Amino acid sequence: xxxxxxxxxxxxxxxxxxxxxxxxxxxxxxxxxxxxxxVAQVAGGDAIVDAALVHRPDVALVDIELPGMxxxxxxxxxxxxxxxxxxxxxxxxxxxxxxxxxxEAGAAGFLVKDGPxxxxxAAIRRVxxxxxxxxxALATAAHGTGTSPLTARERDVLRASADGATVAGIAxxxxxxxxxxxxxxxxxxxKTATRDRAEALREARRQGWL
Numbered sequence: 001x002x003x004x005x006x007x008x009x010x011x012x013x014x015x016x017x018x019x020x021x022x023x024x025x026x027x028x029x030x031x032x033x034x035x036x037x038x039v040a041q042v043a044g045g046d047a048i049v050d051a052a053l054v055h056r057p058d059v060a061l062v063d064i065e066l067p068g069m070x071x072x073x074x075x076x077x078x079x080x081x082x083x084x085x086x087x088x089x090x091x092x093x094x095x096x097x098x099x100x101x102x103x104e105a106g107a108a109g110f111l112v113k114d115g116p117x118x119x120x121x122a123a124i125r126r127v128x129x130x131x132x133x134x135x136x137a138l139a140t141a142a143h144g145t146g147t148s149p150l151t152a153r154e155r156d157v158l159r160a161s162a163d164g165a166t167v168a169g170i171a172x173x174x175x176x177x178x179x180x181x182x183x184x185x186x187x188x189x190x191k192t193a194t195r196d197r198a199e200a201l202r203e204a205r206r207q208g209w210l
Contacts, residue, residue, distance in 0.1 A: 010037040011124060014057035014085070016074065018043045018066055026061075033121055045069030052082040059124050063113075064091040064098065065186040070195075072105045079106030086127040088120075093149065093190040099134065109133035148209035154188040157181055158204055161197045 013036055017023035020043065027038045040055040042048055046068030052060060060078060064071040075087045086108040091098060093112065102110045108127040111120060112135045123133040150158070153176075160170040167185070171178045185197050192203040204210045 010035055011059060011128065012037055012039045012055065012057045013124065014038075014040040014042070014048070014052055014055060014060040016042050016045065016048050016060060016062045016066060016071065017090075018063065029117055030121070036121065036124065043067070045071060045074040048074040049077045049081050052078060052085055056082070057085050058128060059086045059088060061088050061090060061120075061124075062107075064089050064102070065189065072101050072107075075102065075105040075107045088123055088127060088133070091190045092187045096193065098190065098193045103132070111135045148204075148207070149191040150188060150204060150209050151184075154184050154191070155204070155210055157184040158188050158197065158201045159210060161185065161201060 013030060015023055015027055015030075015038060017026065023041055023043070027041055030036045030038050039057055040051040042051050043066075045062075045066035048060065048062065048069070060074075062071040062074055066074065069077070071089055071091075075089060078085050078087055087106065088109040088111060089102045089107045090111050090113050092114075099110045109123050109132060111123055111133070115135065119135075126133050148155075156174055157170055157176075160173050165173070167178050167181050170176075170185075171181045174181070176184075185200075188204070189195070189197060189200045192200040192207075194200045194203050201210075
């Protein structure tokens with residue numbers, strides 16, 4: 001049974017997000033909460049466990065798509081190495097398969113990015129009481145409904161990623177910044193509830209979305 005949330009001290013939070021401006025803005029906003037303290041920020045999944053061992057966060061907010069190590073793999077590593085740290089996975093789009101994988105990796109919650117800040121802060125506090133927090137957007141996830149959740153640009157980058165094209169190659173072919181290609185691929189992976197762009201391409205083709 002979840003226990004009542006009564007922090008004896010500030011909740012120590014680790015942020016794992018590869019977009020520096022987004023990470024910095026979120027750190028500032030969380031730092032304005034009287035009971036939350038951002039004690040560590042990392043840009044890559046492979047830096048999460050080391051940072052957690054040093055700073056001992058109570059909660060880690062982990063982007064599902066990170067360089068070095070995925071958020072799902074990082075969650076599993078934290079479960080083994082820093083079991084007292086509760087993990088909230090953040091994704092651009094919540095799919096049921098991604099949710100299942102996150103929970104199997106030991107995550108205490110799964111939230112959609114860019115939702116209201118109050119939902120995120122409430123989730124941080126709720127997981128500390130023993131709750132598992134699932135974003136309500138999962139109830140309307142487009143995966144498996146037959147209606148394509150992909151935007152035109154996401155379909156373009158998936159098609160261009162065929163045959164192992166690099167991000168730089170896709171960017172050149174589509175005349176897009178590499179950062180935009182990375183974001184579009186990450187979003188397409190989330191929306192197809194897959195692990196990487198090759199799987200996303202196969203799933204999108206299977207669903208008839210390309």
